[in-house]
Amino acid sequence: xxxxxxxxxxxxxxxxxxxxxxxxxxxxxxxxxxxxxxxxxxxxxxxxxxxxxxxxxxxxxxxxxxxxxxxxxxxxxxxxxxxxxxxxxxxxxxxxxxxxxxxxxxxxxxxxxxxxxxxxxxxxxxxxxxxxxxxxxxxxxxxxxxxxxxxxxxxxxxxxxxxxxxxxxxxxxxxxxxxxxxxxxxxxxxxxxxxxxxxxxxxxxxxxxxxxxx
Amino acid sequence: xxxxxxxxxxxxxxxxxxxxxxxxxxxxxxxxxxxxxxxxxxxxxxxxxxxxxxxxxxxxxxxxxxxxxxxxxxxxxxxxxxxxxxxxxxxxxxxxxxxxxxxxxxxxxxxxxxxxxxxxxxxxxxxxxxxxxxxxxxxxxxxxxxxxxxxxxxxxxxxxxxxxxxxxxxxxxxxxxxxxxxxxxxxxxxxxxxxxxxxxxxxxxxxxxxxxxx
DNA sequence: GGAAAAATGGACCAGCAAGTCCAGAAACGG
DNA sequence: CCGTTTCTGGACTTGCTGGTCCATTTTTCC
Numbered sequence: 008x009x010x011x012x013x014x015x016x017x018x019x020x021x022x023x024x025x026x027x028x029x030x031x032x033x034x035x036x037x038x039x040x041x042x043x044x045x046x047x048x049x050x051x052x053x054x055x056x057x058x059x060x061x062x063x064x065x066x067x068x069x070x071x072x073x074x075x076x077x078x079x080x081x082x083x084x085x086x087x088x089x090x091x092x093x094x095x096x097x098x099x100x101x102x103x104x105x106x107x108x109x110x111x112x113x114x115x116x117x118x119x120x121x122x123x124x125x126x127x128x129x130x131x132x133x134x135x136x137x138x139x140x141x142x143x144x145x146x147x148x149x150x151x152x153x154x155x156x157x158x159x160x161x162x163x164x165x166x167x168x169x170x171x172x173x174x175x176x177x178x179x180x181x182x183x184x185x186x187x188x189x190x191x192x193x194x195x196x197x198x199x200x201x202x203x204x205x206x207x208x209x210x211x212x213x214x215x216x217x218x219x220x221x
Numbered sequence: 222x223x224x225x226x227x228x229x230x231x232x233x234x235x236x237x238x239x240x241x242x243x244x245x246x247x248x249x250x251x252x253x254x255x256x257x258x259x260x261x262x263x264x265x266x267x268x269x270x271x272x273x274x275x276x277x278x279x280x281x282x283x284x285x286x287x288x289x290x291x292x293x294x295x296x297x298x299x300x301x302x303x304x305x306x307x308x309x310x311x312x313x314x315x316x317x318x319x320x321x322x323x324x325x326x327x328x329x330x331x332x333x334x335x336x337x338x339x340x341x342x343x344x345x346x347x348x349x350x351x352x353x354x355x356x357x358x359x360x361x362x363x364x365x366x367x368x369x370x371x372x373x374x375x376x377x378x379x380x381x382x383x384x385x386x387x388x389x390x391x392x393x394x395x396x397x398x399x400x401x402x403x404x405x406x407x408x409x410x411x412x413x414x415x416x417x418x419x420x421x422x423x424x425x426x427x428x429x430x431x432x433x434x435x
Numbered sequence: 436g437g438a439a440a441a442a443t444g445g446a447c448c449a450g451c452a453a454g455t456c457c458a459g460a461a462a463c464g465g
Numbered sequence: 466c467c468g469t470t471t472c473t474g475g476a477c478t479t480g481c482t483g484g485t486c487c488a489t490t491t492t493t494c495c
Contacts, residue, residue: 051444133397169410172403176390183347189386196383200414265474
């Protein structure tokens, strides 16, 4: 590829990534060939390799990054303002809607299996996504704690980690079974847990140990 | 394949499935060829197609079933006797150990992505696995309820669904990041939730909101 | 306006891996 | 035993797909 992309070049590259993402979502990673992507995006073989010198894997990685960005973006603005039970509920609904409408396609999951988790870039993408996602949740839990809606004795990071795991698993099960009940159960149970902690802690005298936040 | 398998035939077929499972776990689904399996299991091409007339996909499906059976088996006997906090803890340790030692390989997950979730057999396998797994967990929660260790107001099926989602997500994240913290957090938080419900409900006996079951 | 750089088109290549085929060995069964 | 079935070996075919190459067009920028 060139060092400098012209406006046209950038547009083409973006078109390829977006088209590839669609194709991959529709047909699955294993079944999608470069020719499918080429024909869908109205490009030629040389363009594919021009913009993604590493070939197929390179392109898949770009799509993975594209999809990863979408994941958090689709949860906004709710994910960024989890400071009341109401906003919490709004976020939950947005999350469930997002994945239900996505159907049984999990571009990211497939992508990583195909590219290989060990490849330098792949693991970094998912790692960063999980980190940010969990950080958002943890921040929301802290906000609830500050508002006295959640017991200060809970460790926001641990609760966020558990909730994130529940979400991932819920989505995974939904992909496999077509049923979003587990996703809902995971989020709702976590919420109930947080709610109950407050009802639990407040009446009693609480020994409030501070929790370090990185 | 023949209608009737001789003892030798059954042994060969089993050898192929087990060898294929190992190979797939080591090298990943996408990277494993029939020739790899053939050479590892000391068989010939014609044997592969003799025992799995549908070819590669057919074999992958058989391996998927094999791996699915292992998942629950590896959690026994603990998964079958979740009737005290102690046994619950033993199960938890066995679960975490199992997946930590498995490293970052998730045969089942990859298998389904490769074979295609929509294929007749594939979905049925994962569906049945999830059903059984959740049933075991729900039964365990009911046992705790019977023992007065968990509030009777909780819906065992919903709690089991949420826990199962947490486990799946925890494993998934572990595969991606190499860190089992999420898996532990998911199980431990769910356990804490169950425990707290008892401590919560017994002293007061308040009526909580009912939870719908899908 | 023109040289250099970037973008594009598409023919071509090479390798690989799934799947086929048939001949022959082993096992069964009466 | 001997005919029939099952099992096994391995060479061969075939189609596909990622990747290469170079000629041509378009854009950039002085």
